[in-house]
Every structure is written in C-alpha cells, then in structure tokens.
Amino acid sequence: MLTLDDVYRKFGETAEAAQLLETELGNMLLFAKCIDEKLLENKDPARVGEILNSVNRHTLGQLLKSLNNHTQSLDSLDVLLVKARDERNRLSHSFYRLHNFRRNSEEGRILMLLDLESIHSALLDAYKAVMLLNGIDLDSPDQTPLSTSHLPI
Numbered sequence: 291m292l293t294l295d296d297v298y299r300k301f302g303e304t305a306e307a308a309q310l311l312e313t314e315l316g317n318m319l320l321f322a323k324c325i326d327e328k329l330l331e332n333k334d335p336a337r338v339g340e341i342l343n344s345v346n347r348h349t350l351g352q353l354l355k356s357l358n359n360h361t362q363s364l365d366s367l368d369v370l371l372v373k374a375r376d377e378r379n380r381l382s383h384s385f386y387r388l389h390n391f392r393r394n395s396e397e398g399r400i401l402m403l404l405d406l407e408s409i410h411s412a413l414l415d416a417y418k419a420v421m422l423l424n425g426i427d428l429d430s431p432d433q434t435p436l437s438t439s440h441l442p443i
C-alpha cells in the first residue's frame with residue numbers, strides 16, 4: 291500500500307535533485323564571474339564572498355539567464371534546462387495545490403508519485419547533462435568516488 295509518507299519521501303528526493311542542479315549552475319556562475327573580474331589572478335576574498343552571496347540568492351531561472359550572459363556552453367542544453375526549470379517551479383510552487391485531495395486515496399497518491407517521478411527525471415536529466423558538460427559523467431561506472439564528507443561553504 292502506497293502511503294503519504296512515500297509521497298513525502300519522493301518529494302524530498304525530487305527537491306534534492308533541484309538543489310543539486312541549482313548548486314552546480316551556481317558554481318558555474320560563480321566561476322564565470324570570478325574569471326570576468328580576474329579574481330583567480332588577483333585574489334580578493336571579500337569580492338568573491340559578495341559574488342557568492344549574490345549567486346546564492348538566484349533562483350534557477352535567474353541562474354540560467356545569468357549563465358546565458360556569461361557562457362554559451364549551456365546552449366546545447368537549453369531544452370533540458372528550461373524543462374527542469376519549469377518542473378522545479380511546479381514542484382515548489384504548485385505541486386500540492388494541483389494534486390490537492392489526491393493525497394487522501396491510494397489511487398491519488400499513485401498519481402502524485404508518478405508525477406514526482408516525472409519531475410525527478412527531468413531534474414536529474416538536466417543535472418547529469420550539466421555535470422557531463424563539466425567533465426563528470428555520473429552514469430559512468432568508472433567515475434571517481436564522490437566525497438562523502440561535509441564541506442563547509
């Protein structure tokens with residue numbers, strides 16, 4: 291029997307995928323802005339901190355728009371990224387409102403879970419494509435093990 295906890299768990303997994311995508315795009319924007327201001331050659335930790343704080347306030351849509359102004363490497367991923375943005379916005383702003391009382395029946399929860407699977411897939415497809423663009427193939431069995439420790443930011 292599918293429970294509401296199953297839906298909540300999948301919602302959390304899907305929200306994590308959205309944050310992974312936003313974080314990677316934010317890293318790309320931070321790097322691009324630091325290059326633009328030559329902060330790799332001329333160290334200015336205060337300025338880098340300002341840029342990081344600015345980037346961290348960006349929504350997914352703002353990140354995409356800002357990155358389009360700094361790099362053309364994402365052009366080939368435009369369809370994936372726009373779909374991911376739209377699905378992320380739907381997840382965050384209207385998922386429960388759109389499904390409303392479906393949560394009260396198993397049939398409804400199945401529909402909710404299927405919708406979450408679709409959103410999750412769109413977000414992961416975009417995330418994997420961005421990571422591949424940055425040289426990391428998350429689907430490769432030979433991929434270097436990822437860190438398991440916390441990195442202070």
